[in-house]
Amino acid sequence: MVKKKKKVFGKFKKGKDNLTIHFMPYSEIANEDAIGRIKKIMGLVLKNKIIILQGKLDADEEVRLIENSMTLIGNIKGFAGIEIASLSGENENRGLFEGVRRNIAKILVGEQDAITVIGPASVVKEITKDPKKIELMLQRK
Amino acid sequence: MRNFARRIFAGIFKKKGEVKLGFYGSPNAGKTSLANRICQDWLGEDLGSVSRMPHETREIQVKEKVILERDGKRIEFKLIDTPGIATRIDFEDFMKFGMKKKMAQGRAKEATQGIIESIKWLDDMDAVVVMIDSTANPYSQVNITILGNLVVRNIPVLVVANKIDLKKSNIKKVQGAFPDYEVVGISAKSGENIEEFYEELFKLVRKI
Numbered sequence: 149m150v151k152k153k154k155k156v157f158g159k160f161k162k163g164k165d166n167l168t169i170h171f172m173p174y175s176e177i178a179n180e181d182a183i184g185r186i187k188k189i190m191g192l193v194l195k196n197k198i199i200i201l202q203g204k205l206d207a208d209e210e211v212r213l214i215e216n217s218m219t220l221i222g223n224i225k226g227f228a229g230i231e232i233a234s235l236s237g238e239n240e241n242r243g244l245f246e247g248v249r250r251n252i253a254k255i256l257v258g259e260q261d262a263i264t265v266i267g268p269a270s271v272v273k274e275i276t277k278d279p280k281k282i283e284l285m286l287q288r289k
Numbered sequence: 290m291r292n293f294a295r296r297i298f299a300g301i302f303k304k305k306g307e308v309k310l311g312f313y314g315s316p317n318a319g320k321t322s323l324a325n326r327i328c329q330d331w332l333g334e335d336l337g338s339v340s341r342m343p344h345e346t347r348e349i350q351v352k353e354k355v356i357l358e359r360d361g362k363r364i365e366f367k368l369i370d371t372p373g374i375a376t377r378i379d380f381e382d383f384m385k386f387g388m389k390k391k392m393a394q395g396r397a398k399e400a401t402q403g404i405i406e407s408i409k410w411l412d413d414m415d416a417v418v419v420m421i422d423s424t425a426n427p428y429s430q431v432n433i434t435i436l437g438n439l440v441v442r443n444i445p446v447l448v449v450a451n452k453i454d455l456k457k458s459n460i461k462k463v464q465g466a467f468p469d470y471e472v473v474g475i476s477a478k479s480g481e482n483i484e485e486f487y488e489e490l491f492k493l494v495r496k497i
Contacts, residue, residue: 206441207438208438211408214374218378221397222397228377229378230376275430
């Protein structure tokens, strides 16, 4: 009897390459729609890169990113999802004028006053976040 | 806009008086434990099984006609227990609980599908209880993403800090992480503070 081989759609490079951190300025995704942004991010994640994004994705884009990565688990060998954390000044206490100013800036140029770290789960063991800092723990090889 | 239209449309054809209450959160936050607690209190039966192993709930579980009464007010709920949302699923994590490789891979596959389902159901909720494990770091991106999506969809939210019966529990940290939300601390397992939860739940329904 011929054993049927499980179909995989790609191979995820696991741990053989050097660790690469990709800094992504907001301008790189500013003109992309949600699908374009997710595609760009997932493209880098699948190349085993850790992304430091200037700014943050909106709530809907974040949930689509999770959905997308869930679809890839099991279909791309070695891929186990992503780790993601954003740091922004959203919860900081500020005056009314400053709040209005920030909201107008957010509408005009997007939320650039934030930083997001995204990495493949096979490289990033855990990202812990406190209100004002992000800690990245990498997998031991 | 699409969500808004969908909610209006759903509202027209919604069964009168029925509130679709979703339970969202990370794996092992205690969503099923709370849903079970409510079902036990008002129906005398469980909704789903619970386990220490993450992703025990891998399919949406629904319990209809759960009628809660408080101060002469009666509300009919449709409880929707969702699989825990995570950004990573590694089958090797299940093997740490003694599972064989093939079985662990199967469970991981089901868990990923469960997460996709949970996300899809977000649009169908009238109100949501976001469960947070008060013994863990509340600043996880999953919690923030879930809350952000509920705000965008204009769905009323009650944040529940679970496991207050445990020593490591830190409800103040949960409150500090989500200052814009009403946070109620409970133990779904022991039933501690469950009356306050019901009180907040009735307040939440008024916002729909």
